[in-house]
Amino acid sequence: MKQVLDVGLPEIGQPFSWAVKASGSMLFTAHGPVRTDGSIDTGTIDAQARLTFANLARTLVAAGGTLADVTQVLIYMTDIADMKAIDAVYREFFSAPYPNRSSAAVAALVVPGMKLEIVAYAMLAAG
Numbered sequence: 001m002k003q004v005l006d007v008g009l010p011e012i013g014q015p016f017s018w019a020v021k022a023s024g025s026m027l028f029t030a031h032g033p034v035r036t037d038g039s040i041d042t043g044t045i046d047a048q049a050r051l052t053f054a055n056l057a058r059t060l061v062a063a064g065g066t067l068a069d070v071t072q073v074l075i076y077m078t079d080i081a082d083m084k085a086i087d088a089v090y091r092e093f094f095s096a097p098y099p100n101r102s103s104a105a106v107a108a109l110v111v112p113g114m115k116l117e118i119v120a121y122a123m124l125a126a127g
Contacts, residue, residue: 007059010038014110019059027063027122031055032114042113045082049089052116057093065124067093072100074119080105082115 005019012034019029033041033048034055041051060066077086083103099120109117 005059005062007055007062009034009036009055009058012038019063021063021124025124025126027060027065027069027120027124029056029059029122030117030119031059032109032111032117040111040114042111042115045077045079045085045115046089048114048116049086050092052118053089053093056118056120060122063122063124065122069122069124070094070099070120071123072102072121075101075103076106076109076117076119077103078106078109078115086116 001023003021004017005021007018007029009018016030018031019027021027031052032055033051035041035051041048056070057067060069073090075086077083086103109115
């Protein structure tokens with residue numbers, strides 16, 4: 001059974017859900033630098049990363065969990081040189097032991113100026 005969660009972010013006209021909870025404890029979610037009004041932050045990588053990980057944190061709270069429940073994060077960035085800045089922001093949101101992680105540089109993301117997108121998986125406490 002799967003449950004689509006309301007995470008406080010708007011529909012943005014694409015066929016996806018912000019977060020899906022499955023089997024009662026598995027959370028699947030993806031985020032970018034989307035503001036609560038639906039606009040996309042296309043500013044600095046620091047600002048985009050901070051907003052993206054804040055959206056992830058918001059999603060975990062909506063699912064009844066915390067960032068400590070995240071088991072894996074996949075990071076897609078448009079410039080590999082941004083990895084150092086993304087790592088710095090990542091450490092503001094996560095602490096050791098860190099989730100498993102993979103990072104990749106991609107040619108582009110859906111919105112011009114968007115520099116970062118993440119996919120995250122979490123295992124929530126039962127109940």
